[in-house]
Structure formats: structure tokens, C-alpha cells
Amino acid sequence: MSSFGYLIKEGFKNIFNNRMMTLAAIGVLISCLVLTGSAIMLTVNVSDIVDSVGDTNVTKVFLNDDLSKLEAVYKGKELKALDNVAEADFIDKEDSIKAYREQLGEEIFESMTGDGNPFPYAYSITMNDLSQYDQTIAAIRAMDGVASISSHREVAQKLTSLSSLITMMSFWIILALAIISLFIISNTIRMTMFSHRFEISIMKSVGATNTFVRVPFVIEGVVIGLVSAVVSTGLLYFLSDAVIKAVKGILDFPYTPFTDVMWYITGGFLGAGILVGVMGSMLSISRFLRREGNEILGW
Amino acid sequence: MIEFKNVSKVYASNGAHALDNVSINIAKGEFVFIVGSSGAGKSTFLKLIMREEQPTSGSIIVNDMFLERLSRRKVPYLRRTMGIVFQDFRLISKMTVYENVAFAMRCVGKKSSTIKKRVPYILDLVGLADKANDHPSELSGGEQQRVSLARALVNNPAMIIADEPTGNIDPEMSYEIIELLSEINKRGTTVLVVTHEHELVKSFGKRVITIDEGRVISDTADDEYIAI
Numbered sequence: 273m274s275s276f277g278y279l280i281k282e283g284f285k286n287i288f289n290n291r292m293m294t295l296a297a298i299g300v301l302i303s304c305l306v307l308t309g310s311a312i313m314l315t316v317n318v319s320d321i322v323d324s325v326g327d328t329n330v331t332k333v334f335l336n337d338d339l340s341k342l343e344a345v346y347k348g349k350e351l352k353a354l355d356n357v358a359e360a361d362f363i364d365k366e367d368s369i370k371a372y373r374e375q376l377g378e379e380i381f382e383s384m385t386g387d388g389n390p391f392p393y394a395y396s397i398t399m400n401d402l403s404q405y406d407q408t409i410a411a412i413r414a415m416d417g418v419a420s421i422s423s424h425r426e427v428a429q430k431l432t433s434l435s436s437l438i439t440m441m442s443f444w445i446i447l448a449l450a451i452i453s454l455f456i457i458s459n460t461i462r463m464t465m466f467s468h469r470f471e472i473s474i475m476k477s478v479g480a481t482n483t484f485v486r487v488p489f490v491i492e493g494v495v496i497g498l499v500s501a502v503v504s505t506g507l508l509y510f511l512s513d514a515v516i517k518a519v520k521g522i523l524d525f526p527y528t529p530f531t532d533v534m535w536y537i538t539g540g541f542l543g544a545g546i547l548v549g550v551m552g553s554m555l556s557i558s559r560f561l562r563r564e565g566n567e568i569l570g571w
Numbered sequence: 572m573i574e575f576k577n578v579s580k581v582y583a584s585n586g587a588h589a590l591d592n593v594s595i596n597i598a599k600g601e602f603v604f605i606v607g608s609s610g611a612g613k614s615t616f617l618k619l620i621m622r623e624e625q626p627t628s629g630s631i632i633v634n635d636m637f638l639e640r641l642s643r644r645k646v647p648y649l650r651r652t653m654g655i656v657f658q659d660f661r662l663i664s665k666m667t668v669y670e671n672v673a674f675a676m677r678c679v680g681k682k683s684s685t686i687k688k689r690v691p692y693i694l695d696l697v698g699l700a701d702k703a704n705d706h707p708s709e710l711s712g713g714e715q716q717r718v719s720l721a722r723a724l725v726n727n728p729a730m731i732i733a734d735e736p737t738g739n740i741d742p743e744m745s746y747e748i749i750e751l752l753s754e755i756n757k758r759g760t761t762v763l764v765v766t767h768e769h770e771l772v773k774s775f776g777k778r779v780i781t782i783d784e785g786r787v788i789s790d791t792a793d794d795e796y797i798a799i
Binding site for chain 1: 618621623624644647648649650651654655661663674675677678679680722726
């Protein structure tokens with residue numbers, strides 16, 4: 273226990289004496305972890321949005337502009353007559369423009385009512401069985417007087433492909449940063465080791481085991497990993513909170529707050545931080561420890 | 572204690588024959604000088620004992636350990652049976668005398684309470700009790716070598732190996748250092764001193780092994796030694 277306390281103290285001494293390189297290593301590792309966390313948060317949220325949007329069983333059918341209100345109302349009967357359509361609610365184009373009254377201002381709004389209304393008549397339809405979605409949409413498209421169909425499903429599909437693209441890009445960026453982090457940590461520790469080569473040569477000559485020589489450097493790597501993990505978690509907490517607040521103003525979907533996944537991400541960060549720290553230090557120590565006597569001192 | 576049987580060492584890097592069919596026996600409790608000119612093979616001899624190098628052929632037994640069968644993991648335990656004194660002292664400048672000696676004990680996992688008892692005792696033995704809080708830069712060459720000796724002794728090794736211990740100190744101090752090693756030898760510790768100072772060797776009348784061009788050319792007991 274006495275030795276372990278001594279080795280921990282030596283590890284912290286190393287960090288202090290080599291503080292600039294340690295800070296650089298922590299900085300790179302934080303960048304890597306924050307990017308990883310951001311990619312995770314993005315993937316989780318996009319997946320939630322996709323689920324929520326995909327589950328929404330509402331499709332909008334816009335009719336041709338030249339249809340009169342009577343013709344448009346009649347189309348409702350045709351829509352309801354389709355096998356898989358449970359409901360078809362008529363959306364009057366006057367109601368559609370009213371939703372924008374405030375944004376448009378009274379003068380423009382007045383000019384857009386009646387014949388100047390740019391909105392078409394539309395129907396909001398609900399289906400009985402979503403598994404027959406594509407066939408039902410095809411049947412609606414085949415009807416006369418149907419201009420276009422808008423479904424959240426298409427948005428969901430676009431978001432899914434966007435999410436896959438983000439995941440793929442994140443993977444390569446994270447992999448590159450992980451390698452850079454490993455390289456920087458390993459070099460930071462190699463520098464510490466180089467400055468301690470004299471002590472190491474004495475340690476080996478008096479019979480210190482390789483584990484004993486190694487422990488302070490591994491502690492240095494682990495501390496770099498732990499500090500990076502804790503700071504990254506804090507940064508990601510504030511960052512994701514701010515991003516969610518900003519996006520919520522534009523797209524109102526049920527977002528997953530950082531606090532819901534915080535413990536998983538913190539656990540992952542701590543694990544990754546420790547792993548990178550230990551691997552980085554082991555990489556630099558192993559080759560050094562194979563040297564003997566004056567070779568350690570470079571003589 | 573140390574047994575070399577037909578040991579040869581050829582360095583793969585430059586093909587140099589550092590030792591050629593050397594057979595030596597050093598018993599427990601002996602005091603032996605190893606002499607030879609520069610490049611004679613003395614350093615290789617020490618490196619083989621410390622298992623910094625492995626022989627090309629032959630076998631070595633040190634403190635009952637067969638070195639050719641000793642795994643890398645066991646090497647530290649071999650080194651704990653010996654204390655090394657270097658020509659250039661190898662003291663850590665930022666540490667005090669006390670800390671330099673205590674460092675050797677920390678490296679082998681000794682408890683703080685044991686260190687606190689043992690280090691002052693050893694410093695007293697080498698005559699440096701009053702210099703415990705000094706840094707190496709504040710000491711003379713002879714005193715620094717005593718610290719190096721204290722560090723070699725502190726883990727109570729069966730054998731002390733001194734590699735040119737008097738190479739960096741004045742003749743008077745050199746005599747004192749060998750005298751101190753003799754005292755330690757009288758307490759039962761085997762002492763092996765590598766040197767090229769023939770006068771010093773002659774004045775102590777101990778066993779002398781002379782190595783030249785990688786071969787043992789003489790192995791004389793007590794005062795039979797004649798410098799070549």
C-alpha cells in the first residue's frame with residue numbers, strides 16, 4: 273500500500289512537471305470525446321424524431337387548384353371509398369390561409385383571401401393499415417384532381433438517410449481523432465519518460481520490476497483520460513442543452529435531453545478515456561522497458 | 572555465488588568478441604578485484620552478471636540463479652541480490668542524500684516505516700549521517716561515492732558490485748572507499764570491484780582476476796598480484 277501511494281504521488285508529479293504537454297493531450301482527447309458525444313446525441317435524437325414522425329398516421333392530399341369547392345368536397349367521398357382510408361377530413365383553403373394571418377399582416381392577408389388564395393383544397397387522411405401505405409398512396413395518386421401528397425413518412429425517410437450519413441462521417445472523424453489522441457498521449461508520456469530516464473536506469477539497476485516503473489506513467493495516462501472524460505461530459509451537457517433549445521424553436525419534436533443518456537455517455541467516456549490513457553502510456557513504455565543499463569540513458 | 576562456465580560473448584551488432592571462453596568462480600564472502608585495460612571485457616563481465624546481456628555460449632550462475640534460464644520477469648529479483656556502485660555515482664540531483672538512498676528501498680516496495688529505520692543506519696555506516704539533508708551537488712566526489720555505496724547497501728544485498736568506484740575521485744578518497752568496501756566485506760557481503768588502478772589493487776592484497784582481450788589471463792590470490 274505504501275508503494276502504491278508513492279507511485280500515485282509520482283504519477284501526479286509527472287503530470288505537474290509535464291503540464292503543457294498534458295494539457296495538449298487533454299485538449300485533443302476532449303475534442304475527440306465531445307465530437308463522439310455530439311454524434312451520439314444527434315443519432316439518438318434523429319432516431320427519436322424518425323420514430324415519432326414515422327408513427328404519425330396522417331397524410332395530406334392536396335387537390336388541383338382548378339377544382340371548385342363543390343368538386344373538392346366530392347373528392348372526399350372518393351377518398352373514403354378507398355379500401356385502406358379510415359378518415360378523410362376536408363381542409364378548406366380559407367382555413368389554411370387563416371393560419372398565416374398573423375405572419376402575413378392584415379393587408380396581405382386580405383389580398384390572399386378569395387380568388388387570391390394560393391392554397392389548394394386538401395384532405396387529411398388516416399389509414400387503417402400502415403403496412404399498405406404504398407399501395408394506398410398509389411391509388412390516391414391515380415385519382416383525377418389530386419395534385420400532390422405530403423406524408424411525414426417521406427420526411428422520416430430523408431432524416432433516416434441523413435442520420436446514416438452523419439453516423440458514417442462521425443465514425444471516421446472519431447476514429448481519426450482517437451488515433452491522434454493515442455499518438456499525443458503516447459508522446460506526452462514518452463517525453464515524461466525521457467526526462468526520467470536517469471531515475472528509470474537506477475530503478476532497474478536496484479531491482480524495480482517493470483510494473484513498478486510503469487505504474488506512474490500509466491497513472492499519468494489514466495488521469496489524462498479521466499479529466500478529459502469529466503470535462504467532455506460537462507461540455508456536452510451545456511452544448512446539447514443549447515442546441516436542443518435552439519432547434520425546438522424551429523422543429524417541435526420530442527427531443528431526448530442529455531440528462532436521459534448522461535450516465536451512459538459518462539460511463540462510455542470514462543471507459544474510453546481510461547482505455548486511451550492506458551493504451552497511450554503502454555505504447556510508449558513497453559519499448560523503453562526492454563532497454564537495459566546505459567541503453568536507457570542513450571549512452 | 573558467481574560461476575562462469577566457458578562463457579563467450581560476441582556482440583551481434585559489431586561482431587566483437589568481448590569475452591572468450593571465460594571460466595570464473597567467486598565464492599560467497601570473497602573480495603575480488605577484476606582488473607584489465609579499457610576494452611578488455613570487464614564491462615561485459617559485469618553486464619552478464621547483472622543480466623543486462625546474455626552470453627553467446629556457456630553458462631552463468633549468480634546467487635544460485637541460472638541466468639540462461641532466468642525469465643525477464645525474474646531479472647529484477649536477481650538484481651535485488653546485488654548492489655551496484657557506479658563510477659559516475661548516478662545520484663539523482665534533485666533528491667537529498669537521504670532520498671537517494673531511500674529511493675532504492677522504495678523501488679523494491681519497502682514500507683515507509685522500514686525505510687525510516689534503515690536509511691539513517693546505512694548513512695551512519697558510510698559516515699554520512701550528518702549529510703542526510705544535503706543534495707549531491709553539495710558533496711565532494713568521495714562523499715557522493717559513499718552515497719552511491721549506501722544506496723547499493725541499503726537493500727541488504729548478498730553482493731556488492733563496484734564498477735570503477737574510484738574512477739572519479741582523488742587517490743586518498745579512493746583508498747577510503749576501498750577500505751569501506753573491505754569493512755562491508757568483513758560483515759559477510761561478497762564484494763566485486765572492477766578497476767584499472769593497479770596501485771590501489773596491490774595495496775589491498777586481495778584476490779585479483781585479470782581480463783585481457785576477453786580472456787582471464789591471471790587469477791591470483793592475495794598478494795601474488797603483479798601488475799602487467
